[in-house]
Amino acid sequence: MAFVAQIGSGVIGGLEYLGSLADLGGKAAYYTFIAPFQGKPIRLQRAVSQALDVGVRALPILSLITFFIGLILALQSAYELRKFGAISFVASAVAISMTRELGPLITAIVVIGRSGSAFAAEIGTMKVTEEIDALETMAVNPIHFLVTPKFLAMIIMLPCLTIWANTMGVLGGALFGVAQADFTFVRYIQASVDALFLRDIVSGLVKSVMFGVTITAVGCHEGLATGAGPEQVGRSTTRAVVMSIFLVVVVDLIFTALFFFGSEH
Amino acid sequence: MIEELEDDFSPEVMISLRDLRVSYGEREILHGVSFDVMRGETMVILGGSGSGKSTLLRTLVGLEKPSSGEVILRGKNIATASAEDMDEIRKKLGMSFQGSALFGSMTVGENVALPLREHTKLEDSTIEIMLRLKLEQVGLAGFEDYMPSELSGGMKKRAAVARALAMDPEILFFDEPSAGLDPIIAAGIDQLILELKRAFKMTIIVVTHELASAFLIADRMVLIDKGNVEAIGTVEEMRNSTQPRLRQFLDRVPEPEVAREMDYLQMLTKQSGHSRGATAKRSA
Numbered sequence: 001m002a003f004v005a006q007i008g009s010g011v012i013g014g015l016e017y018l019g020s021l022a023d024l025g026g027k028a029a030y031y032t033f034i035a036p037f038q039g040k041p042i043r044l045q046r047a048v049s050q051a052l053d054v055g056v057r058a059l060p061i062l063s064l065i066t067f068f069i070g071l072i073l074a075l076q077s078a079y080e081l082r083k084f085g086a087i088s089f090v091a092s093a094v095a096i097s098m099t100r101e102l103g104p105l106i107t108a109i110v111v112i113g114r115s116g117s118a119f120a121a122e123i124g125t126m127k128v129t130e131e132i133d134a135l136e137t138m139a140v141n142p143i144h145f146l147v148t149p150k151f152l153a154m155i156i157m158l159p160c161l162t163i164w165a166n167t168m169g170v171l172g173g174a175l176f177g178v179a180q181a182d183f184t185f186v187r188y189i190q191a192s193v194d195a196l197f198l199r200d201i202v203s204g205l206v207k208s209v210m211f212g213v214t215i216t217a218v219g220c221h222e223g224l225a226t227g228a229g230p231e232q233v234g235r236s237t238t239r240a241v242v243m244s245i246f247l248v249v250v251v252d253l254i255f256t257a258l259f260f261f262g263s264e265h
Numbered sequence: 266m267i268e269e270l271e272d273d274f275s276p277e278v279m280i281s282l283r284d285l286r287v288s289y290g291e292r293e294i295l296h297g298v299s300f301d302v303m304r305g306e307t308m309v310i311l312g313g314s315g316s317g318k319s320t321l322l323r324t325l326v327g328l329e330k331p332s333s334g335e336v337i338l339r340g341k342n343i344a345t346a347s348a349e350d351m352d353e354i355r356k357k358l359g360m361s362f363q364g365s366a367l368f369g370s371m372t373v374g375e376n377v378a379l380p381l382r383e384h385t386k387l388e389d390s391t392i393e394i395m396l397r398l399k400l401e402q403v404g405l406a407g408f409e410d411y412m413p414s415e416l417s418g419g420m421k422k423r424a425a426v427a428r429a430l431a432m433d434p435e436i437l438f439f440d441e442p443s444a445g446l447d448p449i450i451a452a453g454i455d456q457l458i459l460e461l462k463r464a465f466k467m468t469i470i471v472v473t474h475e476l477a478s479a480f481l482i483a484d485r486m487v488l489i490d491k492g493n494v495e496a497i498g499t500v501e502e503m504r505n506s507t508q509p510r511l512r513q514f515l516d517r518v519p520e521p522e523v524a525r526e527m528d529y530l531q532m533l534t535k536q537s538g539h540s541r542g543a544t545a546k547r548s549a
Contacts, residue, residue: 122370125369126368126369129364129366129369130362130363130364130366131366131367131368131369133323133328133362133366134360134362134366134368136327136328136355137326137327137328137355137358137360138355138379138380138383138428138432139351139352139353139355139356139380139383139384140379140380140383
């Protein structure tokens with residue numbers, strides 16, 4: 001019986017957590033899309049500086065990682081394809097797996113490591129040093145002030161980063177294609193473009209927007225839920241990273257399944 | 266009841282607490298606190314650690330919701346105020362936090378300007394002038410481009426006061442203004458509070474356990490102990506009071522159970538005699 005009760009309270013806890021994420025995400029979405037038309041403008045300057053942090057400063061590391069991932073994908077698929085003398089399909093294999101899956105996913109994981117953790121640490125520190133309380137006593141809504149610029153920056157920058165990651169992955173594959181599979185660079189790119197349908201790219205980008213919402217909600221929620229004391233900031237940051245990776249994978253699964261069954265007809 | 270009180274509301278009463286109770290979960294921290302604060306008065310809330318004085322202050326600025334009772338600020342009950350009403354009330358309040366709570370990612374000037382930028386439609390140049398004035402009032406002229414991390418403890422406190430003053434509040438709250446400061450810097454903060462009181466006739470609420478500072482700045486004091494009002498009165502009344510808990514606090518008499526070494530040791534030996542479970546419970 002105790003075991004059943006434990007499962008029950010675990011499920012309730014999980015649902016409560018999802019509920020508070022949805023609440024925070026919903027409020028951030030309200031302040032981003034609706035409130036500006038009710039005379040509560042978004043702090044664009046803060047959003048732009050967040051976008052720089054989340055997006056532009058992530059480019060070097062993201063480029064390097066996705067270039068290597070593209071190269072790895074090419075090597076792995078060539079290993080199997082060459083048995084059938086089909087090594088020329090390397091280009092389409094890399095292009096499709098990058099745009100549909102690995103581009104958005106790797107981008108999300110890099111952004112979780114750089115920005116999701118930073119959101120939790122920044123807001124958590126502000127919670128511990130009473131800065132969140134200070135905002136409230138100044139009649140400044142902490143969600144409007146802190147979360148909304150991050151939310152806006154994330155849902156814009158994550159798709160942009162994903163497009164960039166897809167490109168770098170294809171270039172990584174091209175390195176193998178040119179060196180080992182008798183492609184010229186132009187022909188490799190041509191083969192990649194031919195292999196892709198618009199819906200491959202769009203499905204990846206839709207996923208990346210949902211990843212952005214997830215990462216912002218988890219990072220900011222963990223920050224705001226930080227308890228008293230500096231050591232709690234470390235715990236919130238760790239939780240933000242672990243929960244974000246888990247939930248991004250869950251969101252990925254849900255949307256991949258939706259696209260799969262949606263494209264049957 | 267609220268209507269009645271609002272009708273009765275005299276312009277002289279700035280804050281009115283009626284049987285205020287506040288709980289964290291199951292645990293009640295304040296057990297029915299009632300007193301008034303008059304306009305232009307400096308009220309010092311005294312109390313030991315864990316007495317509930319910080320909770321009282323947090324409730325007064327709307328950071329904690331009362332579980333019952335009333336907190337009437339400028340004629341509005343903040344226990345039942347809507348979010349919009351609460352925001353309007355808060356614009357007339359200034360709060361200086363214990364750790365100063367300046368935003369670390371902004372300069373001192375941006376910190377002071379934040380409430381103005383959020384709540385007014387003033388030109389940048391006007392805001393610039395206002396923030397310089399506020400910084401000058403607290404003795405920090407010329408420090409607007411410093412980051413909070415570059416300031417000393419006392420300067421941070423002053424910057425926090427400047428930010429609290431930004432919206433020309435009617436009521437100013439201080440949480441432990443001299444905590445963590447050396448006596449000279451702390452005296453400077455006391456002086457600042459006195460100047461604000463004289464110059465602006467502001468209503469000031471100070472939570473502290475620093476007796477010297479309390480007697481210097483207060484018009485009236487209230488002693489909170491274990492979530493109840495133990496004593497309230499003017500500085501003179503408090504000084505001459507014979508209320509035992511207040512006397513103990515003012516004369517700095519330690520709690521008896523840990524005062525004598527022998528008693529303390531006895532307490533410890535008694536404790537170790539208990540079963541393990543009982544000790545664990547106590548430490549939890």
